[in-house]
Amino acid sequence: MHRLVQEHPTTSVKMVFLEDKNLDMRRYNAPTLCTEVAAIFVGDNGEPPANRDICVYPVADTCQSISPLNQCCDPMTYPLLFPRGECSWNTGMEHVEERRTAKRTRVTQLQYYAYRLSQ
Numbered sequence: 001m002h003r004l005v006q007e008h009p010t011t012s013v014k015m016v017f018l019e020d021k022n023l024d025m026r027r028y029n030a031p032t033l034c035t036e037v038a039a040i041f042v043g044d045n046g047e048p049p050a051n052r053d054i055c056v057y058p059v060a061d062t063c064q065s066i067s068p069l070n071q072c073c074d075p076m077t078y079p080l081l082f083p084r085g086e087c088s089w090n091t092g093m094e095h096v097e098e099r100r101t102a103k104r105t106r107v108t109q110l111q112y113y114a115y116r117l118s119q
Contacts, residue, residue, distance in 0.1 A: 081116065089113070 054073060055063040066073055071090040075082035082088060089112040094105055 088116075 054066050054068065054070075054076070056066055056072075056076070069091060071087040074088035075085050079085075089107065089109050091106070093107040093112065094100070095107055
């Protein structure tokens with residue numbers, strides 16, 4: 001894909017989820033109609049660059065920069081982990097009442113992603 005964009009910078013790209021009719025549709029549901037766009041990061045270790053500048057074009061042609069800590073950033077970066085586009089961790093996320101202590105009221109990124117990956 002990276003080479004294709006380098007050779008043809010105006011190429012339109014489309015991401016499609018193929019559906020296997022033999023799968024149990026109650027378990028393997030394909031996403032519903034979606035108008036979102038994803039980008040692929042190319043790197044030696046498979047991780048997105050640490051100093052990434054993420055720009056989103058919500059509706060108009062104007063670019064809106066978002067922080068890597070924005071709760072919408074991870075669903076756009078890792079669509080397989082957030083297939084429905086739900087928001088991810090944010091700095092104001094609080095522990096549920098039974099897990100909350102006087103010192104620990106907020107959920108850390110490590111706690112959030114450990115929970116998400118264990119699901």
